[in-house]
Amino acid sequence: xxxxxxxxxxxxxxxxxxxxxxxxxxxxxxxxxxxxxxxxxxxxxxxxxxxxxxxxxxxxxxxxxxxxxxxxxxxxxxxxxxxxxxxxxxxxxxxxxxxxxxxxxxxxx
Ligand code: AMP
Ligand code: ZN
Numbered sequence: 001x002x003x004x005x006x007x008x009x010x011x012x013x014x015x016x017x018x019x020x021x022x023x024x025x026x027x028x029x030x031x032x033x034x035x036x037x038x039x040x041x042x043x044x045x046x047x048x049x050x051x052x053x054x055x056x057x058x059x060x061x062x063x064x065x066x067x068x069x070x071x072x073x074x075x076x077x078x079x080x081x082x083x084x085x086x087x088x089x090x091x092x093x094x095x096x097x098x099x100x101x102x103x104x105x106x107x108x109x
Contacts, residue, residue, distance in 0.1 A: 001046045008097035010044050024058065025065040027073070027101075028079045035081075036104030037074055041066045047097040050086045066099050076103040 001007045008014040009028065016028035019039055030038040043062050047053050053062075070080050080103030087093040 001096070003095050004046060006040075006042050006098065007046055010042070020065070020069045022065065024061045026067070027069045030100065034100075035102040035107065037076060037080070037102065039074060039101045040098045041069055041101065042096055042098045048095045049092060050084050050097055053097060061096075062099075065099065070101045070103070074101065076101070079103065079107075080096065080105060081107050086095055 005014065009016045009053075010026055018026065018028045020027040020041075023044070025041055026045055027039050027041045030040050041062070043053075043058060046059060053059050066082060070076050070082070074080075080101055083100040083102065084098070085093075085100075
């Protein structure tokens with residue numbers, strides 16, 4: 001997707017503070033962090049939103065990567081929150097599927 005911000009980050013056309021990458025996913029720090037640790041995990045394949053994800057294998061690798069980033073890379077032992085905003089009504093602003101990992105403090109509900 002040539003006009004997609006996160007596809008441009010994957011391609012290296014826009015810089016990002018990368019924390020993890022493999023063949024299927026990329027994780028990088030959110031530019032406007034809402035917690036001491038705030039990382040976005042995205043599949044490298046473009047899916048506009050969560051509800052467009054139609055491949056169980058890709059979804060499985062994506063969620064395993066979220067787990068690996070939160071527990072293994074970021075070492076958020078005390079806990080964290082995973083948020084996926086779905087479409088505009090769910091607060092989604094960037095239309096490339098992404099999971100927010102939030103942690104580093106006791107999170108309010
Ligand atoms: P959402 O509202 O779920 O679509 O979240 C989009 C997130 O992307 C927001 O938390 C933004 O702060 C973040 N964001 C937007 N542009 C960038 C960027 N260039 N690098 C890192 N994070 C970004
Ligand atoms: Zn994209």
